[in-house]
Amino acid sequence: MASLNDEIKRRRTFAIISHPDAGKTTLTEKFLLYGGAINLAGTVKGRKATKHAVSDWMEIEKERGISVTSSVLQFNYEGYCINILDTPGHQDFSEDTYRTLMAADSAVMVIDGSKGVEAQTIKLFKVCVMRHIPIFTFVNKMDREARDPFELMSEIEEVLGIHTCPINWPIGCGKSFKGVYDRQTKKITTFTAAMGGQKEVATETFDVEGTDVDSVIGSDFHAQLRDDIELLDGASDEFDQELVSAGKLSPVFFGSALTNFGVETFLEHFLNMTTSPLPRKTTTGVIDPFREDFSAFVFKIQANMNKAHRDRIAFMRICSGKFEAGMEVNHVQGGKKIRLTQPQQLMAESRKIIEEAYAGDIIGVFDPGIFSIGDTLCTSNEKFQFEGIPTFAPEHFARVRQIDTMKRKQFLKGVNQIAQEGAIQIFQEFNTGMEEIIVGVVGVLQFEVLTYRLKNEYNVDVRLEQLPFEYIRWVENPEEVDVAKIQGTSDMKRICDLKGNPLLLFINSWSVGMVEERNPNLKLSEFGKN
Numbered sequence: 001m002a003s004l005n006d007e008i009k010r011r012r013t014f015a016i017i018s019h020p021d022a023g024k025t026t027l028t029e030k031f032l033l034y035g036g037a038i039n040l041a042g043t044v045k046g047r048k049a050t051k052h053a054v055s056d057w058m059e060i061e062k063e064r065g066i067s068v069t070s071s072v073l074q075f076n077y078e079g080y081c082i083n084i085l086d087t088p089g090h091q092d093f094s095e096d097t098y099r100t101l102m103a104a105d106s107a108v109m110v111i112d113g114s115k116g117v118e119a120q121t122i123k124l125f126k127v128c129v130m131r132h133i134p135i136f137t138f139v140n141k142m143d144r145e146a147r148d149p150f151e152l153m154s155e156i157e158e159v160l161g162i163h164t165c166p167i168n169w170p171i172g173c174g175k176s177f178k179g180v181y182d183r184q185t186k187k188i189t190t191f192t193a194a195m196g197g198q199k200e201v202a203t204e205t206f207d208v209e210g211t212d213v214d215s216v217i218g219s220d221f222h223a224q225l226r227d228d229i230e231l232l233d234g235a236s237d238e239f240d241q242e243l244v245s246a247g248k249l250s251p252v253f254f255g256s257a258l259t260n261f262g263v264e265t266f267l268e269h270f271l272n273m274t275t276s277p278l279p280r281k282t283t284t285g286v287i288d289p290f291r292e293d294f295s296a297f298v299f300k301i302q303a304n305m306n307k308a309h310r311d312r313i314a315f316m317r318i319c320s321g322k323f324e325a326g327m328e329v330n331h332v333q334g335g336k337k338i339r340l341t342q343p344q345q346l347m348a349e350s351r352k353i354i355e356e357a358y359a360g361d362i363i364g365v366f367d368p369g370i371f372s373i374g375d376t377l378c379t380s381n382e383k384f385q386f387e388g389i390p391t392f393a394p395e396h397f398a399r400v401r402q403i404d405t406m407k408r409k410q411f412l413k414g415v416n417q418i419a420q421e422g423a424i425q426i427f428q429e430f431n432t433g434m435e436e437i438i439v440g441v442v443g444v445l446q447f448e449v450l451t452y453r454l455k456n457e458y459n460v461d462v463r464l465e466q467l468p469f470e471y472i473r474w475v476e477n478p479e480e481v482d483v484a485k486i487q488g489t490s491d492m493k494r495i496c497d498l499k500g501n502p503l504l505l506f507i508n509s510w511s512v513g514m515v516e517e518r519n520p521n522l523k524l525s526e527f528g529k530n
């Protein structure tokens, strides 16, 4: 029997982030393929979810029984127990994506080699930086015409503000992609596609020393490689594990998820360089993952996964110790002892009931409607709370009204429950109470999901009137300023959240600075607190 320490030490919990279409799903699938969790790539259901309309998407979500919005996959590889936190592949993501990153210990950033750093990568990257977690870069689609690798590296450095250190280096790209050169071992790995990437790729590895490299990759590519290596050795940052662990240096890998080129090399290096479960901050200090007491926090709530049962599943990240099915824990925010029932873990396309889990793992438990995002659960009686999950700034706003005024109660119940899951944020007019509801979302798709869910799950038709605001700021020091008297701009609107905390909405970004200038005592923040 492996000890608690061994079990925790072998865990690697990470999120994969990318702009849609960069190849995140494909890469995840290839990890599963190498981990033996699936036999043939292309079989993970819901792959095509990105291309469906909203209603189909919701149907898919139910059909699969697991969340398309962000699921967790666990598999074993070379003695490691890997938890991949998948973030939505949808064009239009929600806050879930951000929150999922709070449960991860590191992130893999997939970049399309022909496109470079794209908009959504930047957003997600910011959250990783905020948490100082290690970030690994996989430059994908090298089997297609790609941009110059040096140019890609400087773009990552400039746009994202992180240093990079290529671990391997591509030899050619597109049709003439020969393989990669490993800078640490000084070996070249060449590739031959196998079954169009459905099976693990056959690779051949050559030591640069003592091999007729010209005959393996051709003299032109060899010359180019020599030049590139010289330039890299002279100009790029050296690998430094401490900087990687602090999220200041991103190891970069090149490959092609579709054809499996570079996937296994990436996985091996990555698992070595990334971290086992990290300590987490709480109100009473840092919690070490290896301590015996079980502790976890809720980072996602998924409702109505099964319409017949109207069930809710709370997903939690285990931060310390061991979880055992049916165990009794303190629900700190609820102030009660509860038994965690129906613990589940997600494996590729199915859910399974689990008996035990360890720090680093993600489990879903049945939620009778008592959990909120950010809640702490623990077996110790210390009653600490894990650091709150920030409320991320919505970027789209709409006024929502129910069409049938008789259905006010269902409407409020639906909107509140959906907000509790964190899919939307709800606000009210400043100082006028709950008459008008303003909904804020991170991705505009959430408006459609909201309308769809209110109709299907709560039988309420609503009308949405989109508002032109794009920027939201929480007033950090409402006790020090009179919000009603803030010197605003013409595009500023005062609102408050359900707890009565004041916020400001703006149409233009420059107005934010203007208001800060006009009101020197006012402190504004981009993130709210749960």
Ligand code: G4P
Binding pocket: 018, 019, 020, 021, 022, 023, 024, 025, 026, 027, 050, 089, 140, 141, 142, 143, 144, 255, 256, 257, 258, 259
């Ligand atoms: P995402 O989750 O990041 O949104 O991307 P996904 O993996 O779904 O990949 C987006 C598209 O890019 C897919 O093509 C996929 O096959 C392709 N792709 C992924 N990795 C590579 C790669 O290394 N090389 C090449 N050439 N293509 C890659 P699609 O046409 O949208 O779907 P499909 O018909 O191939 O399934």
